[in-house]
Amino acid sequence: MKKLMPVLFSISIIALIIVSTILVVLFFENNSLKADIADNQEQYDAHEQALKQEITLLKSNINQKDAELGSLRLNLTEREIEITSLSKDLAETEQKLNDTEAELKSKQTTLEEYTEEFNELSSDIEEIENSLTDSLQWLSENSKMSFQTEYFISYSSRKCVEDGELNLACIPLFMDMHIGFTYVDEPNDKLNSIDEMIEKGGGDCEDYSIFLKALLNDYEENPELIAWEAEPGSTFIVHTTSSKEWYYDDSTSVNLGELEKYHPVVFCYVTSYTIVRLEGHCIVALPEEEIATKEDIKFLEGAKTFEPQTGEYTGRIGTDFNLCYDNQSCGFYPGDSIIVISDSDLFQFIDGQWKSLGDYQGKADELKDKIETATG
Numbered sequence: 001m002k003k004l005m006p007v008l009f010s011i012s013i014i015a016l017i018i019v020s021t022i023l024v025v026l027f028f029e030n031n032s033l034k035a036d037i038a039d040n041q042e043q044y045d046a047h048e049q050a051l052k053q054e055i056t057l058l059k060s061n062i063n064q065k066d067a068e069l070g071s072l073r074l075n076l077t078e079r080e081i082e083i084t085s086l087s088k089d090l091a092e093t094e095q096k097l098n099d100t101e102a103e104l105k106s107k108q109t110t111l112e113e114y115t116e117e118f119n120e121l122s123s124d125i126e127e128i129e130n131s132l133t134d135s136l137q138w139l140s141e142n143s144k145m146s147f148q149t150e151y152f153i154s155y156s157s158r159k160c161v162e163d164g165e166l167n168l169a170c171i172p173l174f175m176d177m178h179i180g181f182t183y184v185d186e187p188n189d190k191l192n193s194i195d196e197m198i199e200k201g202g203g204d205c206e207d208y209s210i211f212l213k214a215l216l217n218d219y220e221e222n223p224e225l226i227a228w229e230a231e232p233g234s235t236f237i238v239h240t241t242s243s244k245e246w247y248y249d250d251s252t253s254v255n256l257g258e259l260e261k262y263h264p265v266v267f268c269y270v271t272s273y274t275i276v277r278l279e280g281h282c283i284v285a286l287p288e289e290e291i292a293t294k295e296d297i298k299f300l301e302g303a304k305t306f307e308p309q310t311g312e313y314t315g316r317i318g319t320d321f322n323l324c325y326d327n328q329s330c331g332f333y334p335g336d337s338i339i340v341i342s343d344s345d346l347f348q349f350i351d352g353q354w355k356s357l358g359d360y361q362g363k364a365d366e367l368k369d370k371i372e373t374a375t376g
Helices: 004-141 151-160 170-179 194-200 205-218 294-300 357-375
Strands: 165-167 224-230 251-258 265-273 278-286 304-306 313-316 337-341 346-350 353-356
Touching: 004 357, 151 165, 151 170, 151 205, 165 170, 170 205, 194 205, 205 265, 205 278, 205 337, 224 313, 251 304, 278 337, 294 337, 294 353, 353 357
Parallel strands: 165 224
Antiparallel strands: 224 251, 265 278, 265 337, 278 304, 304 313, 337 346, 346 353
16 A cells, blocks of 8 residues: 555656646647637738628719619600600501501692693683783774774864864764764673774774774874763754754853863763662863873873763863762762773772773782792
């Protein structure tokens, strides 16, 4: 037992040394591990901090992308709305194009029809224009005596002019005696040429007036024009029985002035008017200004007049006859002017306006030009 005690003690010492050594080793290893852990913790913290910063940056980027995505979605929604609207507009436009195409086809057909009508109208206008030109030419030609009546100028001058005075009552007397020209009623009021008057052996008041106007235009001398005026209540007589002598019962002469200062025209006025019929009469008027256009009608104011069938003085326009002016209620009452025939044109008061053949010819020319332009 005593021998075992030292052995046990030695074993205990050795065990203690071993344990101490292990403890020392463990201590140093623990410190080393602590140091490593501290280093690792520091690295981890730094890495964690870096990761947190990166995560923050990524979150910021994500938020920015979310905002951008939201904006894109909003834009996309707006574009979708625009596309929907454009699709609707496109559909409407397409429908309009289809309608327009159909309308164009219809108008093309209509245009072809109009073109044909225009061509026909152009031909009609040309005929009207030619007719108006012929009418104006007719007025010009009949403003002078015709070839077969030229002799009557010198004849009437010898028979009806005495001491420089032209007796206007003498002219119709010798028209009857030597031309066989008498009054012929014409319900249609056709204007006859001087040659036609001679062939027919007379005419109505327009024909007498046109003849007297032409005769006065052809006089080369300058006589005083003498008309006659009957006393109130007396009978104005031109022709007697078969003797063909002329005289005036209880009448006096009226000096109308020198012929050269006048521009004779035919002046027609209303004698009676009803809803169904207007009647008138034509005489010769003696304005001192030429009546070439409708604007010249005003120069008739104050003009002296005479009856071409008798040579009787019939008064003044504006006093004894009413001269109509544009935009007046005129042309319906006895004495109102309705037609004026000059050497170059015919004027008529229609619907409150003076119209002329010259105007119609101008309008026909304009319309013809427009038709030719429209039809190419």
